[in-house]
Amino acid sequence: MGRRPGARCDAGGMEQQPHDPTAGGPARHRAEAGAAAETGSGAGAAAGRILVVDDDPTVAEVVSGYLDRAGYDVDRAGDGPTALARAAEHRPDLVVLDLMLPGMDGLEVCGRLRAQGPVPVIMLTARGDEGDRILGLEVGADDYVTKPFSPRELVLRVESVLRRVRPRAGARRLAAAGLTADPAARRATKHGSELALTLREFDLLAFFLAHPGHAYGREDLMREVWGWDFGDLSTVTVHVRRLRGKIEDDPARPRLIQTVWGVGYRFDPAGEPTPAIPAPPQTAPPAPTPVTPTPATLTPPANHPPTPAES
Template sequence: MSGKQKILVVDDDKHIAELISLYLEKEGYDTKEAFDGKEAVKNVAEIKPDLVILDLMLPGLDGYQVCTEVRKSSNVPIIMLTAKGETFDKVLGLELGADDYMVKPFDTKELVARVKAVLRRYEPKEPGDSNILRYPNLEINFSNYSVTYHGKGLEFPPKEFELLFYLAEHPNRVFTREQLLDQIWGYEYVGDTRTVDVHVKRIREKLSQEDEWGILTVWSVGYKFGQK
């Protein structure tokens, strides 16, 4: 593949996969298609895509299982696809590490817009921005999406990282869930405030609640990063 951003399209319906790829390639992306769960996991490891579009219902491993396997070794952004009428647990998908989801049938242009929005949120900050935040026992580096905690590196999926960085970038400032949803997921995201709660829960599971600084719940309002 070239130096263009790479997108892995995973769907057992070859017609849908080819259609998505066609639209993405018109927008300047390189694409690779996979038609079952095992092939998808293999391709993520081999081609290291910049984003994965992942159908929920797949032969072999379903979308949830693929997401779980991918998250063991990669923080690549994932947009899940689900057919209208299929059982789709959005909270479970988010807990497993999906970044966004769309319901079929969907407008292909909207999917392309979602792809652009997700990739745009992962672009490095411009030079001169404050890329590194430091607190006792905690360093958050936006340049390479790394978190050092008590001297050791921690793995954070992109959305968890961005939420942590944004809150830590504004210490003691209280944000509503709606504000965080807008800032981290963007206006294109169609979701509810449970999305924020799920990600805060996952961040807290990785950072000790005994530390001096952390994400605090402000009841009936939202969250802030502050001293406990």
């Protein structure tokens, strides 16, 4: 059965009316978070420091409670300047960031966090407009969750992002077309110069380097790179565009990540542009057939005087 218009989801994914945002209050959410942790969400073995930035105390407490029960060390901030100060004091492993913050909004906070150094960001937004989600991805957010949301789902998203950002032992170094990606060090270069890539941009580049010459649809990339079986495909489009801007010599005319019309994208290490359809050869027009002149009977003009033969 479909969700009723305007209905919210509680921590367990059950529908609620819009006027009941807490669904029994934070105590109930903490209790359910504890139950979820006891049933084994798997986050405890991969815990890290999470900074939760939201000006709504109820949302911040519920999200923090779930992450805390899942084994994470949680810090909180209610506005942008406080978030930047906390991040500078104790660098988080991941930031859960609300888009609609007073004063300095989430987009600016995300950009400033990126300027301090690489850190995964999951954006929270109450807006359903695609433009807001794309803006968040454009400034470097690795993932987003639209309010209302299930805190359990958010914990799973956190686990997924951190699982990918952690170094993988034994992962081979990838290289092609002057590009390198070292999954163990999470480091990428272009002609020896280090690339400033976000988490998803790095994963996308590593996937392309590992599968040269193969065309993949956006659904395939979302499943293989993001680990999602469903989601907003514009996420893939935005990340491909951002990655092109960092690895292509001319992003407006990409040679490495090529668009395969009707399919998706293909990484071409040779860097050859998609061949154009050749124009049909032009043939010279046939030479005109020579005309042989025939003798014509000359008729003298009417006023011409008669010749002696005519007299």
